[in-house]
Amino acid sequence: MSTFHVRSIDLCQMSSIDRDPPHSVSMFGMLNEGRAVGLPAQIDRLTVMGLIERLSAGEAAEAGVVVRVLSPSGQEMASAESTVPFRPEIKRFRLRLVMDGLVLHEAGTYRFEMEVTPSDGPSRSATAFYDLTYSGPANASGA
Template sequence: MKIDLSLLCDAATVDPSGKLNVLGVFDRIHAREFPARHGRLCLVLRLETRAIDAGERVAEIRLVTPGGEDLVRLDGKIQIGPASGDMVSRIPQVLNLDGIVFPEAGTYRFEIAVDGEPMATVPLILSPAPTQRDGVPHVGPEGMPPIFFAPGGPAEA
């Protein structure tokens, strides 16, 4: 078993046919002040499994602070159905995480493990909002305006 896709985004769904729909992929959040509350983020994972992986697995997802402490921890069980022969199954997972409060700027990371084995790490950079120049926000990468949130998150911005 492995994780062949892991990312953060604004929204994601899995349709009845199993197709994964992802909107607004990001790896950085700008905040006007800290602690900063983010309204919603989605952690998207796709498990790639084979017949040998069938059975119940224990999953652990941790959001780790820049200082190495757990900010969020989710533990659960995954039931992997049998795949036929050498067939590969890809199982999309969408976790909606609402109202996470980030205490400080820095690089956070989601660490994903299955049966105690590290499978993926997804970094998330929290940084102070760029300063304004002449009343205009500083431009972000590729000329795009930066994304930043008020202390209450996007729902309260």
């Protein structure tokens, strides 16, 4: 069976999310380094680029970042997590996450969701997401 093999997906610079907590996060997305030759699609790595906007002072030294991949039906297919520095002078971060051969089996919209939680309080978390529409051979686009 032929596959659509993607070496990486870059998630960077997306719409801003949640202004209720004292910070917000944002992401953008792009599918790259892949060639569509049919379903299923396999993704080996995610490169996550994010922006943390500090809206008020805080004591947190770092933030936990969790990225989840949801299927078109809303089921969690994979997740990865890491930590990033969380200081006023460091606003952008870039993480390389191994997805261990994540396979997109069906055409539809896959959601890449990123949650950022400061180490000093889970109640201050913020979420961003990127929707990737995959409709089969040679058709992949972000929205």
